[in-house]
Amino acid sequence: MENFYGQLINLFAALLLLIAFGMLSQRRVLSLINLFAMQGLVLSVSTMFVAYTSHQHHLYYSAALTLVLKVLILPWILHRLIRKLNVKWDVETLINIPTTMLVGIALVVFAFNLAAPISLMAGTITKSSLGIAMASVLLSFLMMITRSKAVPQVIGFLAMENGLFFAATSATYGMPMVVELGIALDVLVGMFILGIFFFQIRETFDSLDLKHMEKLKED
Amino acid sequence: MNISGILLQLFQNTLVVLVAPLLLGWVNQCRAWLQNRTGPGILRPYLNLFKLFQKDAVLAHNASPLFRFHPYILFACMWLAASLVPVIATDLPLSPAVDVIVLVGIFALARVFISLAAMDIGTSFGTLGARREMLVGFLAEPALLMVFFTAAAISHSTSLSTIVETLAHKQFVLHPSLAFAAIAFIMVLLAENARIPVDNPSTHLELTMIHEAMILEYSARHLALIEWASALKLLAFSTIGIAVFLPWGIAEAGNWGAIPLALVALFLKLAAAGAGLALLETVSAKMRIFRVPEFMGTAFLLAVLGLLVHFLHGS
Numbered sequence: 001m002e003n004f005y006g007q008l009i010n011l012f013a014a015l016l017l018l019i020a021f022g023m024l025s026q027r028r029v030l031s032l033i034n035l036f037a038m039q040g041l042v043l044s045v046s047t048m049f050v051a052y053t054s055h056q057h058h059l060y061y062s063a064a065l066t067l068v069l070k071v072l073i074l075p076w077i078l079h080r081l082i083r084k085l086n087v088k089w090d091v092e093t094l095i096n097i098p099t100t101m102l103v104g105i106a107l108v109v110f111a112f113n114l115a116a117p118i119s120l121m122a123g124t125i126t127k128s129s130l131g132i133a134m135a136s137v138l139l140s141f142l143m144m145i146t147r148s149k150a151v152p153q154v155i156g157f158l159a160m161e162n163g164l165f166f167a168a169t170s171a172t173y174g175m176p177m178v179v180e181l182g183i184a185l186d187v188l189v190g191m192f193i194l195g196i197f198f199f200q201i202r203e204t205f206d207s208l209d210l211k212h213m214e215k216l217k218e219d
Numbered sequence: 220m221n222i223s224g225i226l227l228q229l230f231q232n233t234l235v236v237l238v239a240p241l242l243l244g245w246v247n248q249c250r251a252w253l254q255n256r257t258g259p260g261i262l263r264p265y266l267n268l269f270k271l272f273q274k275d276a277v278l279a280h281n282a283s284p285l286f287r288f289h290p291y292i293l294f295a296c297m298w299l300a301a302s303l304v305p306v307i308a309t310d311l312p313l314s315p316a317v318d319v320i321v322l323v324g325i326f327a328l329a330r331v332f333i334s335l336a337a338m339d340i341g342t343s344f345g346t347l348g349a350r351r352e353m354l355v356g357f358l359a360e361p362a363l364l365m366v367f368f369t370a371a372a373i374s375h376s377t378s379l380s381t382i383v384e385t386l387a388h389k390q391f392v393l394h395p396s397l398a399f400a401a402i403a404f405i406m407v408l409l410a411e412n413a414r415i416p417v418d419n420p421s422t423h424l425e426l427t428m429i430h431e432a433m434i435l436e437y438s439a440r441h442l443a444l445i446e447w448a449s450a451l452k453l454l455a456f457s458t459i460g461i462a463v464f465l466p467w468g469i470a471e472a473g474n475w476g477a478i479p480l481a482l483v484a485l486f487l488k489l490a491a492a493g494a495g496l497a498l499l500e501t502v503s504a505k506m507r508i509f510r511v512p513e514f515m516g517t518a519f520l521l522a523v524l525g526l527l528v529h530f531l532h533g534s
Contacts, residue, residue: 014399128531
């Protein structure tokens with residue numbers, strides 16, 4: 001039965017990777033937020049399974065925190081933001097999605113190779129998911145690099161935090177509760193501040209395209 | 220190889236060729252229901268085939284023998300592919316031949332002939348259709364191969380019979396890699412069978428058609444054979460999908476008692492697959508033709524990811 005839960009956790013890890021790729025290929029802001037909420041849900045459920053299998057009770061709190069913060073509050077804030085900014089149906093012009101995806105594959109191979117020796121040392125049931133966690137972090141990073149608008153970049157940042165959280169769960173059964181609470185608070189406050197930033201950026205440049213910010217450079 | 224094995228193989232071959240139009244009719248009927256139409260009834264494809272066989276064939280003056288032989292080749296390819304797949308039982312007399320790479324090869328052979336025949340008459344539509352078919356095909360094929368390799372890596376064999384044996388009859392194991400492969404396979408299925416996001420089977424609009432453009436010049440029994448072959452291709456892809464991703468219910472080698480149950484399971488799974496396909500076609504919109512490479516690229520990527528995840532978990 002233990003083995004079966006291990007497989008189930010692996011399945012959720014695979015789903016996480018799938019959603020990361022979905023976010024990378026998504027052009028619409030609204031679908032991006034929904035994907036982010038879905039990623040949070042998968043993360044929360046998989047953490048719950050890890051908690052159940054490893055009898056680590058603090059992971060239940062982590063899972064609940066993830067559920068409340070990343071599935072309910074953050075997507076709600078983001079939805080409200082894009083409604084107020086009126087970028088709900090914004091279709092972003094990206095540099096060539098297939099190329100981005102190919103770079104993504106290369107990143108996944110890199111992350112898997114990188115994680116292989118580490119997961120050999122880890123004694124957790126989720127050790128083989130470490131590669132996937134690192135791949136999610138790198139893919140979110142890639143997403144932040146390739147997007148030009150502010151909202152998708154912030155979603156990329158939040159997704160990266162998801163990846164880190166998953167990495168912590170799979171390598172060492174999560175971080176200490178204090179650290180986790182601190183990060184959760186950071187993310188929440190960061191989100192509020194970034195939300196205010198969006199309005200400021202739009203007021204100054206009449207657009208959420210961040211390449212306008214290059215004008216701020218002093219020559 | 221005994222007499223009952225051969226009988227079962229013959230039974231399966233007849234079954235697939237007779238059931239194929241029924242699956243097509245069921246998909247069309249489901250689509251009609253989902254779009255609030257009454258629908259033509261699920262027996263419509265049979266009546267269509269009957270009608271087409273009654274008619275006199277019309278051939279262009281400059282049609283070469285290739286043009287006339289092509290429907291038979293296509294039909295033979297698809298029938299072979301559909302009857303090779305372990306539909307109701309594994310380890311049939313033809314099973315040693317059912318290598319997944321061979322299956323891809325058979326589909327490629329059919330594709331080459333349909334494209335050649337489309338260009339044979341020299342109409343602009345035929346050539347256009349053939350080119351588009353090749354554009355879709357050369358991207359769908361590697362994705363399909365990668366899907367098969369993922370399944371083959373799990374069961375350590377490229378024989379479809381062994382894959383079914385490993386997945387269905389050994390201890391139940393969750394394979395995350397197969398989840399990726401399944402999504403990639405559905406995308407390939409849509410592209411290969413000219414279903415909606417890639418091609419619309421019920422349109423004759425020159426801007427969008429791919430498969431229909433290639434067979435515009437055919438009539439009567441030739442057209443009937445091509446339509447039947449398309450139905451067989453859909454059945455072959457559905458049964459391959461069932462064999463790799465939902466193999467439970469397919470009878471084990473030599474287990475005769477399980478055959479009726481396998482038949483029931485097959486029909487239930489095909490009905491579900493057809494309804495799912497109709498739903499997928501109803502909720503998605505036809506893509507621009509130049510978006511197709513991106514769509515197929517995503518399928519390939521997912522299949523590669525599946526393979527990578529398989530190696531990561533090392534199971």
